[in-house]
Amino acid sequence: xxxxxxxxxxxxxxxxxxxxxxxxxxxxxxxxxxxxxxxxxxxxxxxxxxxxxxxxxxxxxxxxxxxxxxxxxxxxxxxxxxxxxxxxxxxxxxxxxxxxxxxxxxxxxxxxxxxxxxxxxxxxxxxxxxxxxxxxxxxxxxxxxxxxxxxxxxxxxxxxxxxxxxxxxxxxxxxxxxxxxxxxxxxxxxxxxxxxxxxxxxxxxxxxxxxxxxxxxxxxxxxxxxxxxxxxxxxxxxxxxxxxxxxxxxxxxxxxxxxxxxxxxxxxxxxxxxxxxxxxxxxxxxxxxxxxxxxxxxxxxxxxxxxxxxxxxxxxxxxxxxxxxxxxxxxxxxxxxxxxxxxxxxxxxxxxxxxxxxxxxxxxxxxxxxxxxxxxxxxxxxxxxxxxxxxxxxxxxxxxxxxxxxxxxxxxxxxxxxxxxxxxxxxxxxxxxxxxxxxxxxxxxxxxxxxxxxxxxxxxxxxxxxxxxxxxxxxxxxxxxxxxxxxxxxxxxxxxxxxxxxxxxxxxxxxxx
Numbered sequence: 326x327x328x329x330x331x332x333x334x335x336x337x338x339x340x341x342x343x344x345x346x347x348x349x350x351x352x353x354x355x356x357x358x359x360x361x362x363x364x365x366x367x368x369x370x371x372x373x374x375x376x377x378x379x380x381x382x383x384x385x386x387x388x389x390x391x392x393x394x395x396x397x398x399x400x401x402x403x404x405x406x407x408x409x410x411x412x413x414x415x416x417x418x419x420x421x422x423x424x425x426x427x428x429x430x431x432x433x434x435x436x437x438x439x440x441x442x443x444x445x446x447x448x449x450x451x452x453x454x455x456x457x458x459x460x461x462x463x464x465x466x467x468x469x470x471x472x473x474x475x476x477x478x479x480x481x482x483x484x485x486x487x488x489x490x491x492x493x494x495x496x497x498x499x500x501x502x503x504x505x506x507x508x509x510x511x512x513x514x515x516x517x518x519x520x521x522x523x524x525x526x527x528x529x530x531x532x533x534x535x536x537x538x539x540x541x542x543x544x545x546x547x548x549x550x551x552x553x554x555x556x557x558x559x560x561x562x563x564x565x566x567x568x569x570x571x572x573x574x575x576x577x578x579x580x581x582x583x584x585x586x587x588x589x590x591x592x593x594x595x596x597x598x599x600x601x602x603x604x605x606x607x608x609x610x611x612x613x614x615x616x617x618x619x620x621x622x623x624x625x626x627x628x629x630x631x632x633x634x635x636x637x638x639x640x641x642x643x644x645x646x647x648x649x650x651x652x653x654x655x656x657x658x659x660x661x662x663x664x665x666x667x668x669x670x671x672x673x674x675x676x677x678x679x680x681x682x683x684x685x686x687x688x689x690x691x692x693x694x695x696x697x698x699x700x701x702x703x704x705x706x707x708x709x710x711x712x713x714x715x716x717x718x719x720x721x722x723x724x725x726x727x728x729x730x731x732x733x734x735x736x737x738x739x740x741x742x743x744x745x746x747x748x749x750x751x752x753x754x755x756x757x758x759x760x761x762x763x764x765x766x767x768x769x770x771x772x773x774x775x776x777x778x779x780x781x782x783x784x785x786x787x788x789x790x791x792x793x794x795x796x797x798x799x800x801x802x803x804x805x806x807x808x809x810x811x812x813x814x815x816x817x818x819x820x821x822x823x824x825x826x827x828x829x830x831x832x833x834x835x836x837x838x
Contacts (some may be wrong), residue, residue, distance in 0.1 A: 330395035437438035552585035
């Protein structure tokens with residue numbers, strides 16, 4: 326008996342039809358049984374959309390095609406599988422490579438190489454249909470935004486509960502944490518500290534997890550905090566299959582769309598304080614040279630140890646951190662003038678700069694030599710510091726293993742998989758609606774994926790570091806190979822450096838504060 330894997334997905338225009346997906350799933354099962362095939366797997370795609378990489382059911386189908394789980398793949402029609410000509414031909418290549426057959430049951434026939442031309446045309450037409458449909462939906466969405474007839478917020482928002490379409494009310498418990506975050510920011514607390522304090526107070530996201538410092542920052546800056554909603558900030562590019570930013574002049578602002586958490590005046594006051602603190606770390610100080618002429622630009626603080634300290638001897642501008650130098654993978658630094666205007670090209674571009682680019686490793690090696698002469702006692706303590714650090718690491722590593730956590734996660738995966746199977750049975754029997762299936766099945770699949778990722782991470786760590794002594798030895802070897810203790814001492818001594826002037830010949834002139 327031949328084995329079949331069935332893929333079901335309703336089209337965009339079918340989404341509003343009740344039980345559309347359930348009917349298609351049942352219809353395909355009946356067809357497979359009628360043909361005398363054993364159903365080895367069935368993939369119910371609860372998500373629509375044209376981006377194949379974001380459809381979990383489709384990706385699972387592709388993975389199982391490599392595992393010899395079935396002999397035949399059954400679909401209703403080409404446009405249910407994909408509406409992208411590129412994805413269609415990719416699917417056919419996988420089908421051929423794994424010696425599988427494709428059955429299109431709406432046509433009651435197997436796909437054959439002779440169908441290649443017509444199927445390609447169908448895929449192109451389906452893609453064109455999706456493109457036109459996307460334009461219509463985008464236009465309708467745009468008109469609704471311009472008329473300000475609804476903010477169309479579909480995701481959950483911390484601080485508010487959705488009670489009806491475009492109708493929200495404050496979640497008083499979450500709103501209290503939200504206001505506390507503003508107050509803490511006003512007291513001078515950073516977002517990392519705010520995140521920790523509010524977590525200790527009991528603040529949790531809708532997923533029950535800690536709210537990160539990045540998310541708190543977004544929440545304090547968003548106009549939603551004082552009740553305004555900004556629409557049309559990005560638009561979907563169908564051809565590029567990605568969202569793109571919309572110019573700020575084309576944004577649409579809906580005032581009083583939400584109950585305010587704080588007043589606009591108070592929010593702007595806190596944002597002003599935050600920006601002032603940020604400016605303290607970004608500000609540039611221009612110091613005139615002793616004999617006049619152009620000034621020397623110096624950055625006070627930055628993300629990296631060398632930020633604001635490397636200065637170009639040719640143009641007086643600071644050096645900026647870049648990901649690479651001449652294609653090499655190690656980090657580098659480049660003059661701001663060069664980054665903006667390029668080289669002088671033998672005088673043809675007077676706005677450029679010809680000073681050399683730097684490799685970060687070479688800069689630190691040179692500074693370490695200088696610091697060893699200036700502060701030899703610091704580097705004399707290198708072995709002791711390394712020993713203290715390793716003893717601290719040993720205490721951290723000497724804890725119970727992760728096997729218990731992995732077993733718990735495995736039990737959770739089994740429970741979630743069983744839940745998905747139960748939901749499928751209820752869907753096919755008509756016990757639950759298509760909408761409820763999508764909601765609960767999607768949530769269970771997401772949680773299962775998270776648990777599986779954690780299990781893989783634990784297994785990876787376990788295979789790499791199979792015991793306590795091995796892990797400690799690996800860390801010790803890494804510290805010695807990368808000279809991390811030496812690097813830490815050098816970074817600490819960099820705090821005493823006002824600037825490092827970079828000359829064309831590669832020389833570094835260090836000025837201490």
